[in-house]
Amino acid sequence: MKVGMVASHYPHAAHREEFISRVHQVREAFLRTPGCLSADCWVSADAVISVVQWESEEASAASFAAVQTAGLDLAYDEREIRPREIVRLAAC
Template identity: 55%
Template sequence: MTVGFVAFHYPEPAYFEEFVERVHRVRDVLESAPGCLSVECWVTSEGDAVVSTGQWDSADAYAASFAAVARADVDVAFDERECRPRQIFTLSSR
């Protein structure tokens, strides 16, 4: 069973490009873990949200990738740079 996520992030306009760069740094860490199939960064055509997606070959691989993020020196803080809470959905294949 593959496992994935879709996350919607809403950075303040002044931090939009910085936030895209932050997502790319997190992507690099996630992708370095065994079992990661893909991680991508998207932006909405309106320019109001950054959407990240990912897919792993198992729940264990998914957990290992996020454990690697917790150990890495990457900025994942939610703070005043975002104008509304993130929406994160964990997915599993059927």
């Protein structure tokens, strides 16, 4: 079953471009993993939004493992104004 994720991130204005770059690096790592169907980065006035779709929960887990193995920065820290909002989705 296809699964997805929508993650809204709220970087401080001073870190917005850096954060967009971080999201693009993670996007590229996701796209290189088998079973990742799509990964996009969107922006709004106050948020950077990641939208990712995988063919299965196992593919999603493999993507996150690949990002960790690559040493990419997923940490929530003081560069963000407020906690991230992450919604996990399953196709129906």
